Amino acid sequence: MEQKNISFSYLEYDSMDELSPSDRELLEHAKNAVDSAYAPYSQYKVGAAVRMGNGKIITGNNQENMAFPSGLCAERVALFAAASTNPGIAVKAIAITAKSLQFPVEKPVPPCGSCRQAIIEYEMLSHEKIRIILMGETGKVLTIEGMDALLPLAFKEEGLKK
Ligand code: THU
Numbered sequence: 001m002e003q004k005n006i007s008f009s010y011l012e013y014d015s016m017d018e019l020s021p022s023d024r025e026l027l028e029h030a031k032n033a034v035d036s037a038y039a040p041y042s043q044y045k046v047g048a049a050v051r052m053g054n055g056k057i058i059t060g061n062n063q064e065n066m067a068f069p070s071g072l073c074a075e076r077v078a079l080f081a082a083a084s085t086n087p088g089i090a091v092k093a094i095a096i097t098a099k100s101l102q103f104p105v106e107k108p109v110p111p112c113g114s115c116r117q118a119i120i121e122y123e124m125l126s127h128e129k130i131r132i133i134l135m136g137e138t139g140k141v142l143t144i145e146g147m148d149a150l151l152p153l154a155f156k157e158e159g160l161k162k
Contacts, residue, residue: 104136
């Protein structure tokens with residue numbers, strides 16, 4: 001028996017002004033997408049923006065449903081829109097942010113488990129890591145290189161494709 005350890009590092013910025021122009025642009029798109037979220041049940045609006053290998057930026061936001069599980073997170077709305085309109089093009093980065101109508105969101109907003117799994121699928125498809133940029137309404141910004149950091153030992157069964 002052997003103990004194994006997994007660790008990861010990420011960058012923490014005091015504000016979005018410190019980001020590279022391209023990451024800041026993507027985060028601005030995510031922030032712009034927040035207000036169009038359809039979140040009448042949670043009052044929690046999430047925005048996501050995906051940068052594709054062809055330079056396109058595609059945004060999404062959470063879409064809720066009165067049958068709660070029928071709704072979808074912002075990240076998957078953006079990713080599925082991006083992949084369905086740009087087949088064969090790699091996803092380079094995703095920026096995620098949120099705003100609540102009930103309380104201030106002052107910390108970075110990390111993706112839920114299902115969205116982490118969905119992001120990994122697109123990393124496997126392109127064999128490229130996806131950079132993840134996280135921010136709340138205000139406060140610090142985190143950037144993470146690749147979803148392995150946020151979903152270690154993920155389900156990756158490539159044999160299912162054959
Ligand atoms: N939500 C997202 O859009 N992304 C996440 O990663 C976590 C949660 C949405 C789902 C729901 O509409 C609302 O936030 C509250 O959970």
